[in-house]
Amino acid sequence: MAATSLHHAIGSFHSHRSNISSGFQNGIGSFSVTIVPKGFGIDSRLIGRGSSCSGRWTSGVVHASSSQSSVSDPIQLPSNSNTSGSRKKSNETALILIRHGESLWNEKNLFTGCVDVPLTQKGVDEAIEAGKRISNIPVDVIFTSALIRAQMTAMLAMTQHRRKKVPIIKHEESKQATEWSQVYSEETEKQSIPVVPAWQLNERMYGELQGLNKQETADKFGKEKVHEWRRSYDIPPPNGESLEMCAERAVAYFKEQIEPQLLSGKHVMIAAHGNSLRSIIMYLDKLTSQEVISLELSTGIPMLYIFKEGKFIRRGSPPAPSEPGVYAYTRTLANYRQKLDEMVN
Numbered sequence: 288m289a290a291t292s293l294h295h296a297i298g299s300f301h302s303h304r305s306n307i308s309s310g311f312q313n314g315i316g317s318f319s320v321t322i323v324p325k326g327f328g329i330d331s332r333l334i335g336r337g338s339s340c341s342g343r344w345t346s347g348v349v350h351a352s353s354s355q356s357s358v359s360d361p362i363q364l365p366s367n368s369n370t371s372g373s374r375k376k377s378n379e380t381a382l383i384l385i386r387h388g389e390s391l392w393n394e395k396n397l398f399t400g401c402v403d404v405p406l407t408q409k410g411v412d413e414a415i416e417a418g419k420r421i422s423n424i425p426v427d428v429i430f431t432s433a434l435i436r437a438q439m440t441a442m443l444a445m446t447q448h449r450r451k452k453v454p455i456i457k458h459e460e461s462k463q464a465t466e467w468s469q470v471y472s473e474e475t476e477k478q479s480i481p482v483v484p485a486w487q488l489n490e491r492m493y494g495e496l497q498g499l500n501k502q503e504t505a506d507k508f509g510k511e512k513v514h515e516w517r518r519s520y521d522i523p524p525p526n527g528e529s530l531e532m533c534a535e536r537a538v539a540y541f542k543e544q545i546e547p548q549l550l551s552g553k554h555v556m557i558a559a560h561g562n563s564l565r566s567i568i569m570y571l572d573k574l575t576s577q578e579v580i581s582l583e584l585s586t587g588i589p590m591l592y593i594f595k596e597g598k599f600i601r602r603g604s605p606p607a608p609s610e611p612g613v614y615a616y617t618r619t620l621a622n623y624r625q626k627l628d629e630m631v632n
């Protein structure tokens with residue numbers, strides 16, 4: 288049985304929790320409430336043993352102790368400076384999550400998983416539009432999956448950012464790769480944003496469904512079975528990962544590598560995938576395994592959280608760069624935007 292959704296024109300973020308409040312309920316890209324009929328059942332039989340696509344890539348790590356907090360940005364925020372000139376860490380940071388834009392296999396309605404497929408022209412446009420929406424929000428470090436569709440999305444989005452820092456992919460897959468991609472200017476480094484690719488943020492590995500057409504698979508195995516493979520929490524598709532298995536590596540990576548960045552005062556963007564992000568949102572919003580079933584993410588719509596005092600506060604999707612409400616979220620964001628305006632004028 289399908290969940291009944293109250294979709295927006297472009298709904299990005301659907302959850303059946305009724306106690307979630309959003310800064311943006313009306314514009315495109317806002318999240319909405321989904322009503323899930325009681326007893327929406329999941330067949331608990333194990334269909335196949337999943338095998339993770341882990342280990343094919345080496346993850347890069349940006350250490351929290353390297354350069355501290357967004358205040359290392361030449362744009363100095365008044366709230367982050369004290370009189371002696373030394374810097375205090377910001378106590379609220381932005382976390383932007385973005386699912387990649389439409390891929391060539393999204394367009395063809397094929398199960399994609401860990402197959403490394405690029406964006407369509409529409410996906411490119413979505414990524415650029417997403418970039419416009421977050422163009423006034425600070426970004427100090429970007430995490431992407433190891434897959435090109437997420438990396439393209441992050442890079443294209445950053446072409447729109449008003450701060451004009453250069454996103455640079457960190458190559459730490461070997462000692463040589465690390466050495467050969469060194470930057471020897473501190474000034475140039477300051478004008479860069481590290482982009483950390485991590486296989487742990489990859490799409491859920493779809494096993495033997497990868498490359499199959501979703502409609503044809505539903506016709507063959509039945510709609511209910513395919514919905515169970517696609518949206519149940521703990522039932523993997525044949526030889527693939529369940530959402531639970533995907534969450535084990537994606538959420539562990541988030542806790543070990545991304546949270547320390549936020550805690551150190553950095554503003555973070557994550558460009559990843561429908562299911563790796565669903566598992567991270569499950570953690571951020573403390574959704575239950577029943578609640579996450581109805582969480583759907585659209586391609587190329589950024590979602591903003593504020594990380595404050597160890598808590599994640601969901602702020603919905605910034606609808607447009609000119610939307611004043613976005614910057615009223617926090618003093619840090621308002622100040623950052625003001626500084627950007629001053630730089631331009």
Ligand SMILES: O=C(O)[C@@H](CO)OP(=O)(O)O
Binds near residue numbers: 393399400493517561
């Ligand atoms: O094919 C996939 O990899 C995913 C995301 O596009 O599909 P689904 O929506 O079924 O999880």
